[in-house]
Amino acid sequence: MRFRTQDIMPPPIVKLIDAARRYTSSPGFLNLGQGLPGHVPPERALVALRDRLSHPATHVYSPDEGMLELREELAIYLRRTSKIDVNPQDELVITAGANNAFAGAMMALLHQGQKVVMPTPYYFNSVMAVEMLGGQVVEVAGLKGFQPDPATIESAMDDDTCAVFLITPNNPTGAVYERNTVDRIVDVCIERDIPLISDETYASMIFDDATHYSPRSRRDAIDHVITLGSFSKDFGMSGWRIGYVIGPEEFIQEYLKVQDTITICAPTAGQLLALEVLKSGLDFIEDELRRLGLLRELAYLRASEIDALELERTKGTFYMFPHVKGCEDSKRLVLDILQSTEMLVLPGSIFGASGEGHIRLSFGPLTPEAVDEAFDRLAGFFKEN
Numbered sequence: 443m444r445f446r447t448q449d450i451m452p453p454p455i456v457k458l459i460d461a462a463r464r465y466t467s468s469p470g471f472l473n474l475g476q477g478l479p480g481h482v483p484p485e486r487a488l489v490a491l492r493d494r495l496s497h498p499a500t501h502v503y504s505p506d507e508g509m510l511e512l513r514e515e516l517a518i519y520l521r522r523t524s525k526i527d528v529n530p531q532d533e534l535v536i537t538a539g540a541n542n543a544f545a546g547a548m549m550a551l552l553h554q555g556q557k558v559v560m561p562t563p564y565y566f567n568s569v570m571a572v573e574m575l576g577g578q579v580v581e582v583a584g585l586k587g588f589q590p591d592p593a594t595i596e597s598a599m600d601d602d603t604c605a606v607f608l609i610t611p612n613n614p615t616g617a618v619y620e621r622n623t624v625d626r627i628v629d630v631c632i633e634r635d636i637p638l639i640s641d642e643t644y645a646s647m648i649f650d651d652a653t654h655y656s657p658r659s660r661r662d663a664i665d666h667v668i669t670l671g672s673f674s675k676d677f678g679m680s681g682w683r684i685g686y687v688i689g690p691e692e693f694i695q696e697y698l699k700v701q702d703t704i705t706i707c708a709p710t711a712g713q714l715l716a717l718e719v720l721k722s723g724l725d726f727i728e729d730e731l732r733r734l735g736l737l738r739e740l741a742y743l744r745a746s747e748i749d750a751l752e753l754e755r756t757k758g759t760f761y762m763f764p765h766v767k768g769c770e771d772s773k774r775l776v777l778d779i780l781q782s783t784e785m786l787v788l789p790g791s792i793f794g795a796s797g798e799g800h801i802r803l804s805f806g807p808l809t810p811e812a813v814d815e816a817f818d819r820l821a822g823f824f825k826e827n
Contacts, residue, residue: 450573454566454792461777462786472816475786477613478807479760480734481678484726487718494714504707506698508536508686512713515720516686524645524656526669532691535701536684536708536716540643540672543687545571546700547605547639547668550693552577556604561590562794563763565613565641569794577604581794587754588617588763592626599630605637605668606630611644611654611758614793614802618648618758621655628657632666637693639668643685644759646676646727649735652757658688665690673716675806676727682712734760734806737813741805744817750824760806763790766824769799776801778827783819 458475465471482488494500507513513530520526528534537543544567552558554576560568562581569579580603582594595606606627610619631638638657645654658667672685685708687697701707719727741762745753751764769775772789779801780786790800805813 447574450570451566453570455788458776458786458788462780465780465784465786468784470784472783472785472808472812472819474803474805474808474816475788476807477675477761477804478680479675479678479730480737480807480809481730483678483715483719484723486726487715487723490718490722491711491715495711500711500714502710504536504710504713506702506707507534507694508708509710509713509717512536512717512720515717519720519724520671520688524642524654525659526656526688528658528688529691533688533694535687535694535697536713537687537701538683538685538705538708539674540641540670540685541567541571542683542705542708543670543672543685544568544607544639544641545574546697546704547670547687547689548572548575548577549700549704550696551637552604555602557600557602559595559598559603559606560794561595561608563588563612563614563790563797563800564607564794565609566792566794568607568641581796583796588612588615588756589620589623590627592623592630595627596630599634599636603634603636605639607639607641609641609643611647611652612756613644613759614761614788614790614797615754615763616756616759616761618652618654618756621653624655624657625660628660628663628667632663635666637666637668638663639670641670643670643672644675645671646731647734647760648758649738650757654758668693673712673719676731677716677719677723678727678730679712679715679719682709682715684708684712684716737805737808737810740810740813741803741817744813745803748817748821748824751820760804762803762805763797763800764803765790765800769801772798772801779820779823782823782827785816785819
């Protein structure tokens with residue numbers, strides 16, 4: 443057989459977890475590879491969902507666009523946290539995660555051979571989606587602090603550009619994009635009538651003096667911005683596969699064709715759980731984010747003690763993206779770390795050419811004791827190598 447997908451890279455995390463399989467059964471194995479938070483949804487929300495599991499409505503399809511009550515609660519939450527206004531009736535769709543939302547947006551927007559401009563380092567699943575649909579990713583290098591460069595983004599656009607894609611706070615770097623930078627990119631997109639896709643999955647995970655800025659909060663940009671989000675990280679719902687996409691009504695009507703074709707609707711039980719968290723669990727989520735902030739401080743403190751790591755302190759997410767002195771093959775380095783320390787980290791090269799020489803560390807699911815242990819092992823590894 444000949445498959446359309448043969449020339450697309452396989453999911454790199456899956457391949458690395460396969461490589462780590464011989465170590466995962468070890469009681470000392472540490473996984474700093476997958477992007478997972480360290481908490482699950484609040485008990486009150488889980489109890490409320492359990493009470494609904496026997497109800498027939500939990501086991502049938504929701505409307506394609508998602509439960510109206512969830513969309514209404516989410517619209518209120520986003521107005522409070524991101525200063526964006528969205529009509530829950532016709533500008534918002536609940537999706538099976540943010541990956542599903544991005545792939546669906548590409549299916550609605552991307553014509554064969556068109557281009558999507560992405561600052562690097564980028565999120566590899568988004569690249570896979572573009573290439574799977576016959577599009578091309580145009581990588582553009584960023585500036586100091588992993589900030590995107592509006593001038594480089596503009597120069598990368600041409601008549602075949604169908605979208606610009608930003609993730610802020612960023613995966614893999616943790617960078618929170620500055621408002622002025624985002625606004626300059628929005629201005630270019632409006633001028634050229636090109637949609638800006640803004641992935642804001644980590645919008646609640648901001649620290650230090652940073653502020654998350656959503657480009658949809660600009661009233662003049664509403665017709666040019668598509669916003670993606672997820673309940674996976676801040677709500678601890680990775681396995682429930684609930685996300686959302688926001689856009690102008692015209693886009694949403696086209697997106698719903700994709701939604702009905704690919705998933706029909708997001709999982710009903712997951713929607714119910716997300717609704718319960720929004721209604722009764724936000725205090726718990728805020729406590730968990732404060733805990734994550736303390737864990738982040740410890741991780742940066744311990745990383746600063748390792749001379750081999752050149753680390754830019756960013757202000758969002760639970761990722762660190764240090765450059766490793768002298769590293770020219772991050773995939774080889776990651777395998778060496780795995781074999782020597784029974785610890786999985788990700789190679790920077792899977793996040794684009796500018797990621798080579800870096801590694802991504804995900805400390806979200808760790809305890810403080812595990813953070814100490816992880817950096818003890820890294821320090822020992824680099825001392826011997």
